Amino acid sequence: MKIATWNVNSVKARLSHLETYLTENRPDVLCLQELKTEEFPAASIQALGYNIEYCGQKAYNGVALLSPHPITVTQKGLAGEDEDLQARYIEAEVQGIRVASIYLPNGNPVESEKYPYKLRWMARLKERAKQLLASEVPFVLAGDFNIIPENRDAKRPEQWVNDALALPQSRSAFRAILNLGLTEAFRALHPDRAGAYSFWDYQAGAWPQDNGIRIDHLLLSPALADRLTACDIDKTPRGWEKASDHTPVWCEVA
């Protein structure tokens, strides 16, 4: 079973890329982030044999789950902050696996309200992870975490020292989730690999210079981690014309 995640930075602007990716890779589940629309443009994706469940929002955010298998939605949004209406979390059961597509807040600028919102959101995600662990359902939290876990996950870590993606408090909150007993799939299978990135800024020639960061992750529950056979980053879509600034990350579980 192949599970992939991709921040498409507008599903409308990236629809042809999405069609190509699904056709060429046929993932069993694709988690999408940053739909940037209230209504998912579903027709051409459904025509490829994919079911779609999503949580949309006008102009900003938006997450989706795509699968050729039946998708049973278990939750939209995270508990713990009733006034939070941002579309950043959708969770569903697919083929006996609980899959969540998450778009974790960026948090910049750090001095603004956005940073405490990011940290609160991470605490809420941790609570959800605790519940899922207690339920013993195999699960994966997949998406744009907006976290650079370690300096080796950035081409130029010095550019990110004061950034919400890499601050010690951000990394600590990410580790706190992992330390519940989750497995970060890419690092688990490639413990020594450096220079592996999932995002390259549109600006300043970041892509041609390979000035990237690894911020898109798949976090597996213990039982699912035991079934992990492969995980990698597919850089191909980042090289396409009018690409998203993120590229897909995928894993295979037996």
Next chain:
DNA sequence: ATGCCGTCCGAAGGACGA
């Protein structure tokens, strides 16, 4: 680099992303 580019909304340019 005080966002260099890209997308959205809405009809110019500001908000936002990371």
